[in-house]
Amino acid sequence: MSRMNLAGLLAMLLLASAGVVEAKQWRYAGMHPRTGQPADGLCHMEMVHVHTAAPLHADTLYRTRENVYVFIGDPTPFGYExxxxxxxxxxxxxxxVLVNISVDRDVVEYCYHDGPHYHSYEPPPRHEFVEKEDVSYYAGEYPQEYKQGSPSLVRVNTVYRSWSAPRPVITVGPPPEYRGPVIQVGLNIPVPSVEIRVGGPPPPPPPPEWEGRVVREERVHVHHDHCDHHEHKKHKKHKKHKHKKYKGRD
Ligand SMILES: [Zn+2]
Ligand SMILES: [Zn+2]
Incomplete structure (x- = not known):
């Protein structure tokens, strides 16, 4: 090793040890909650960037690759417009696809949000989804990785339970192609029996969670003045029911 290289290495080591004293930095890619508190909103930087704040609920709301945190949750509680x-x-x-980088092989993770919810991203390519009432249902098989992650990652629902956020409105049960859990978490109860499938088997009875769950109200819009303007066109027709239809249900 030449003298130059050794000096360079020493400088690097010094820099590295100086970094230890500085605040720890966390790497993020794509939009994510600024602090994790709904009132603090979202950070909209797309590129990989750093913050001195650690991601809140990192184990359920984020997925990581090479120490970069990617938020995959529903951004609605954070005032997403x-x-x-x-x-x-x-x-x-x-x-x-979410952070817009090209790789040889897709990096697939799973979202464990129960019931109707929103994302800023559309259903990923190369995966089968069925659309019903403008809501996307995953229509593929759930692999082993999904099942392995499930016990800890379903806790995302506990995290979101305390936050006020509107959810997509559904009036009928999931299509038969959807093989994931059917759990009542939102506002309106999709009664499976209203859907008659000619020639098909009778609809399954509701799962036990159905009755026991607390049915939450639609909540207050945080961004009242702006939400009409930014409302995605697709969901326009749902809007008019939002504040009245499900009152008094719980
Ligand atoms: Zn950020
Ligand atoms: Zn999801």
Missing amino acids: GPRHAYYGHHPVVLN
């Missing part, structure tokens, strides 16, 4: 896509239940999320 951009285009949104409605989903029901658990589904794959392709991280490389």
Whole structure:
């Protein structure tokens, strides 16, 4: 090793040790909650960037690759006003598509949000989804990785339970192609028996969670003045029911 290289290495080591004293930095890619508190909103930087704040609820709301945190949750509680896509239940999320980087092989993670919810991203390519009432349902098989992650990652629902956020409105049960969990978490109860499938088997009875769950009200719009303007066109027709239809249900 030449003298130059040794000096360079020493300088690097010094810099590295200086970094230890500085505040720890966390790397993020794509939009994410600024602090994790709904009132603090979202950070909209798309590129990989750093913050001195650690991601709150990192184990359930984020997925990581090479120490970069990618938020995959529903941004609605954080005052998100951009285009949104409605989903029901658990589904794959392709991280490389989300943060717009090209890789040889898709980095697939799973979203464990129960019931109707929103994302800023559309259903990922190369995965099968069925759309019903403008809501996307994952229509593929759930692999082993999904099942392995499930016990800890479903806790995302506990995190969101305390936050006020509107959810997509659904009036009928999931299509038969959807094989994920059917759990009542939102506002309106999709009674499976209203849907008659000619020639098909009778609709399944509601799962036990159905009755026991607390049915939450639609909540206050945080961004009242702006939400009409930014409302995604697709969901326009749902809007008019939002504040009245489900009152008094719980
Ligand atoms: Zn950020
Ligand atoms: Zn989702």
